[in-house]
Amino acid sequence: DAKTTQPTSMDCAEGRAANLPCNHSTISGNEYVYWYRQIHSQGPQYIIHGLKNNETNEMASLIITEDRKSSTLILPHATLRDTAVYYCIVSPLTDKLIFGTGTRLQVFP
Amino acid sequence: GAVVSQHPSWVICKSGTSVKIECRSLDFQATTMFWYRQFPKQSLMLMATSNEGSKATYEQGVEKDKFLINHASLTLSTLTVTSAHPEDSSFYICSARGASHNEQFFGPGTRLTVL
Numbered sequence: 496d497a498k499t500t501q502p503t504s505m506d507c508a509e510g511r512a513a514n515l516p517c518n519h520s521t522i523s524g525n526e527y528v529y530w531y532r533q534i535h536s537q538g539p540q541y542i543i544h545g546l547k548n549n550e551t552n553e554m555a556s557l558i559i560t561e562d563r564k565s566s567t568l569i570l571p572h573a574t575l576r577d578t579a580v581y582y583c584i585v586s587p588l589t590d591k592l593i594f595g596t597g598t599r600l601q602v603f604p
Numbered sequence: 605g606a607v608v609s610q611h612p613s614w615v616i617c618k619s620g621t622s623v624k625i626e627c628r629s630l631d632f633q634a635t636t637m638f639w640y641r642q643f644p645k646q647s648l649m650l651m652a653t654s655n656e657g658s659k660a661t662y663e664q665g666v667e668k669d670k671f672l673i674n675h676a677s678l679t680l681s682t683l684t685v686t687s688a689h690p691e692d693s694s695f696y697i698c699s700a701r702g703a704s705h706n707e708q709f710f711g712p713g714t715r716l717t718v719l
Binding site: 527529531533536537538539540541544582588589591592593594595596597 | 608610636638640647648649650653695697699701705706707708709710711712713715
Protein backbone atom coordinates (compact mmCIF):
# COMPACT_ATOMS: atom_id res chain seq x y z
CA ASP A 496 0.00 0.00 0.00
CA ALA A 497 1.06 3.57 -0.68
CA LYS A 498 2.55 5.30 2.33
CA THR A 499 1.42 8.78 1.41
CA THR A 500 -1.78 10.80 1.60
CA GLN A 501 -2.56 13.49 -0.93
CA PRO A 502 -5.66 15.56 -1.69
CA THR A 503 -7.67 14.10 -4.52
CA SER A 504 -7.74 17.27 -6.57
CA MET A 505 -6.63 20.89 -6.59
CA ASP A 506 -7.12 23.91 -8.81
CA CYS A 507 -4.63 26.64 -9.56
CA ALA A 508 -4.79 29.79 -11.66
CA GLU A 509 -2.29 30.07 -14.46
CA GLY A 510 0.75 32.08 -13.42
CA ARG A 511 0.22 31.47 -9.73
CA ALA A 512 2.19 29.10 -7.56
CA ALA A 513 0.77 25.62 -7.13
CA ASN A 514 1.44 24.11 -3.71
CA LEU A 515 0.76 20.40 -3.54
CA PRO A 516 0.84 18.85 -0.06
CA CYS A 517 1.71 15.30 0.88
CA ASN A 518 1.54 13.52 4.21
CA HIS A 519 3.94 10.67 4.91
CA SER A 520 3.80 10.30 8.67
CA THR A 521 5.24 6.76 8.67
CA ILE A 522 8.29 7.57 6.57
CA SER A 523 11.42 5.67 7.55
CA GLY A 524 14.85 7.18 8.02
CA ASN A 525 16.20 5.77 4.77
CA GLU A 526 13.22 6.74 2.64
CA TYR A 527 13.29 9.60 0.20
CA VAL A 528 10.34 11.67 -0.97
CA TYR A 529 9.87 11.46 -4.73
CA TRP A 530 7.48 13.45 -6.89
CA TYR A 531 6.33 12.39 -10.33
CA ARG A 532 3.55 13.65 -12.53
CA GLN A 533 1.49 12.01 -15.23
CA ILE A 534 -0.13 13.94 -17.99
CA HIS A 535 -3.13 12.19 -19.46
CA SER A 536 -2.30 8.99 -21.38
CA GLN A 537 1.46 9.43 -21.00
CA GLY A 538 4.12 7.82 -18.86
CA PRO A 539 4.99 9.54 -15.57
CA GLN A 540 7.61 12.26 -15.55
CA TYR A 541 10.16 12.64 -12.76
CA ILE A 542 10.00 16.02 -11.02
CA ILE A 543 12.19 16.04 -7.93
CA HIS A 544 13.21 14.06 -4.87
CA GLY A 545 14.73 14.76 -1.47
CA LEU A 546 15.65 13.23 1.87
CA LYS A 547 15.37 15.98 4.47
CA ASN A 548 16.69 19.18 2.98
CA ASN A 549 14.63 21.38 0.72
CA GLU A 550 15.39 20.86 -2.94
CA THR A 551 14.93 22.99 -6.02
CA ASN A 552 15.41 22.32 -9.71
CA GLU A 553 14.24 23.85 -12.96
CA MET A 554 10.80 22.33 -12.58
CA ALA A 555 9.85 22.73 -8.94
CA SER A 556 10.80 23.10 -5.31
CA LEU A 557 10.35 20.48 -2.63
CA ILE A 558 9.84 21.55 0.95
CA ILE A 559 10.14 18.80 3.57
CA THR A 560 9.16 19.48 7.17
CA GLU A 561 11.78 19.06 9.84
CA ASP A 562 10.12 15.92 11.22
CA ARG A 563 9.85 14.61 7.62
CA LYS A 564 6.22 13.66 8.13
CA SER A 565 4.98 15.88 5.33
CA SER A 566 6.17 17.75 2.29
CA THR A 567 5.00 20.27 -0.27
CA LEU A 568 5.77 20.41 -3.96
CA ILE A 569 5.78 23.93 -5.31
CA LEU A 570 5.38 24.80 -8.96
CA PRO A 571 6.32 28.48 -8.85
CA HIS A 572 4.43 29.69 -11.91
CA ALA A 573 1.86 27.15 -13.03
CA THR A 574 0.98 26.92 -16.70
CA LEU A 575 -1.80 25.05 -18.47
CA ARG A 576 0.75 22.39 -19.39
CA ASP A 577 1.20 21.62 -15.70
CA THR A 578 -2.29 20.12 -15.57
CA ALA A 579 -1.63 16.51 -14.55
CA VAL A 580 -1.86 13.97 -11.76
CA TYR A 581 0.95 14.50 -9.27
CA TYR A 582 2.23 11.56 -7.27
CA CYS A 583 4.14 11.80 -4.00
CA ILE A 584 6.02 8.58 -3.25
CA VAL A 585 8.29 7.60 -0.38
CA SER A 586 10.90 4.99 -1.10
CA PRO A 587 14.48 4.10 -0.27
CA LEU A 588 16.89 5.54 -2.81
CA THR A 589 16.81 3.57 -6.09
CA ASP A 590 14.19 1.14 -4.76
CA LYS A 591 10.90 0.35 -6.47
CA LEU A 592 8.15 2.97 -6.51
CA ILE A 593 4.66 2.26 -5.22
CA PHE A 594 2.19 4.77 -6.62
CA GLY A 595 -0.78 6.04 -4.65
CA THR A 596 -3.77 7.82 -6.06
CA GLY A 597 -2.06 11.21 -6.43
CA THR A 598 -3.47 14.72 -6.73
CA ARG A 599 -5.18 15.83 -9.90
CA LEU A 600 -4.02 19.40 -10.48
CA GLN A 601 -6.11 21.49 -12.83
CA VAL A 602 -4.56 24.75 -13.95
CA PHE A 603 -7.11 27.18 -15.31
CA PRO A 604 -6.65 30.34 -17.41
CA GLY B 605 16.82 13.66 -18.84
CA ALA B 606 17.28 10.09 -19.94
CA VAL B 607 14.95 8.74 -22.62
CA VAL B 608 12.96 5.52 -22.53
CA SER B 609 10.93 4.30 -25.46
CA GLN B 610 8.26 1.63 -25.81
CA HIS B 611 7.05 -0.28 -28.81
CA PRO B 612 4.36 -0.56 -29.89
CA SER B 613 2.50 2.48 -28.59
CA TRP B 614 -0.76 0.62 -29.00
CA VAL B 615 -1.77 -2.88 -30.00
CA ILE B 616 -5.04 -4.70 -30.57
CA CYS B 617 -5.07 -8.48 -30.46
CA LYS B 618 -7.50 -11.37 -30.36
CA SER B 619 -8.22 -13.25 -27.18
CA GLY B 620 -5.86 -16.18 -26.70
CA THR B 621 -2.92 -14.70 -28.57
CA SER B 622 0.34 -13.45 -27.08
CA VAL B 623 1.63 -9.91 -27.29
CA LYS B 624 5.18 -8.66 -26.78
CA ILE B 625 5.94 -5.13 -25.63
CA GLU B 626 9.47 -3.72 -25.84
CA CYS B 627 11.03 -1.17 -23.54
CA ARG B 628 14.32 0.46 -24.50
CA SER B 629 16.63 2.89 -22.77
CA LEU B 630 17.92 5.06 -25.61
CA ASP B 631 20.80 6.99 -24.09
CA PHE B 632 21.83 5.11 -20.99
CA GLN B 633 22.35 1.60 -19.75
CA ALA B 634 19.43 0.45 -17.65
CA THR B 635 20.60 -1.80 -14.87
CA THR B 636 17.04 -2.06 -13.57
CA MET B 637 13.75 -1.93 -15.40
CA PHE B 638 10.24 -1.92 -14.01
CA TRP B 639 6.89 -2.81 -15.53
CA TYR B 640 3.63 -1.20 -14.47
CA ARG B 641 0.00 -1.61 -15.46
CA GLN B 642 -2.61 1.11 -15.30
CA PHE B 643 -6.35 0.63 -15.70
CA PRO B 644 -8.58 3.56 -16.67
CA LYS B 645 -8.87 6.21 -13.96
CA GLN B 646 -6.61 4.24 -11.64
CA SER B 647 -3.06 4.65 -10.48
CA LEU B 648 -0.04 2.75 -11.72
CA MET B 649 0.40 -0.73 -10.31
CA LEU B 650 3.89 -2.19 -10.20
CA MET B 651 4.00 -5.61 -11.82
CA ALA B 652 7.64 -6.59 -11.65
CA THR B 653 11.23 -5.48 -11.31
CA SER B 654 13.97 -6.84 -13.51
CA ASN B 655 17.72 -6.53 -13.32
CA GLU B 656 19.81 -7.16 -16.40
CA GLY B 657 20.72 -10.80 -16.68
CA SER B 658 18.54 -11.88 -13.76
CA LYS B 659 15.07 -13.27 -13.43
CA ALA B 660 12.36 -10.71 -12.79
CA THR B 661 10.89 -10.23 -9.33
CA TYR B 662 7.12 -10.15 -9.53
CA GLU B 663 4.80 -8.31 -7.16
CA GLN B 664 2.28 -10.29 -5.19
CA GLY B 665 -0.70 -11.28 -7.27
CA VAL B 666 1.03 -10.93 -10.64
CA GLU B 667 1.16 -14.20 -12.56
CA LYS B 668 4.73 -14.77 -13.71
CA ASP B 669 3.69 -17.39 -16.25
CA LYS B 670 1.24 -15.01 -17.84
CA PHE B 671 3.43 -11.92 -17.88
CA LEU B 672 6.85 -13.01 -19.10
CA ILE B 673 9.61 -10.49 -18.59
CA ASN B 674 13.02 -10.66 -20.21
CA HIS B 675 15.83 -8.21 -19.53
CA ALA B 676 18.55 -9.68 -21.68
CA SER B 677 20.56 -6.53 -22.30
CA LEU B 678 21.28 -3.22 -20.61
CA THR B 679 19.04 -1.36 -23.04
CA LEU B 680 16.13 -3.70 -23.65
CA SER B 681 13.43 -5.36 -21.61
CA THR B 682 10.39 -7.12 -22.99
CA LEU B 683 7.03 -7.94 -21.48
CA THR B 684 5.05 -10.73 -23.12
CA VAL B 685 1.40 -11.09 -22.24
CA THR B 686 0.65 -14.73 -22.94
CA SER B 687 -2.82 -16.01 -23.87
CA ALA B 688 -4.24 -12.53 -23.53
CA HIS B 689 -7.83 -12.05 -22.47
CA PRO B 690 -10.05 -8.96 -22.47
CA GLU B 691 -9.34 -8.36 -18.78
CA ASP B 692 -5.66 -7.89 -19.69
CA SER B 693 -6.59 -4.81 -21.67
CA SER B 694 -4.71 -2.00 -20.00
CA PHE B 695 -2.02 0.65 -20.30
CA TYR B 696 1.39 -0.94 -19.78
CA ILE B 697 4.24 1.34 -18.80
CA CYS B 698 7.90 0.55 -18.30
CA SER B 699 10.55 2.52 -16.49
CA ALA B 700 14.30 2.24 -16.33
CA ARG B 701 17.11 3.30 -14.07
CA GLY B 702 20.83 3.40 -14.72
CA ALA B 703 23.56 2.75 -12.22
CA SER B 704 24.17 6.47 -11.74
CA HIS B 705 20.50 7.41 -11.42
CA ASN B 706 18.50 7.90 -8.25
CA GLU B 707 15.27 8.25 -10.18
CA GLN B 708 13.34 6.16 -12.70
CA PHE B 709 12.65 7.30 -16.23
CA PHE B 710 9.36 6.21 -17.71
CA GLY B 711 8.41 5.18 -21.19
CA PRO B 712 5.36 6.62 -22.96
CA GLY B 713 3.29 3.50 -22.37
CA THR B 714 1.64 0.85 -24.53
CA ARG B 715 -2.11 0.59 -24.74
CA LEU B 716 -3.20 -3.03 -25.11
CA THR B 717 -6.72 -3.90 -26.21
CA VAL B 718 -7.71 -7.56 -26.26
CA LEU B 719 -10.84 -8.36 -28.24
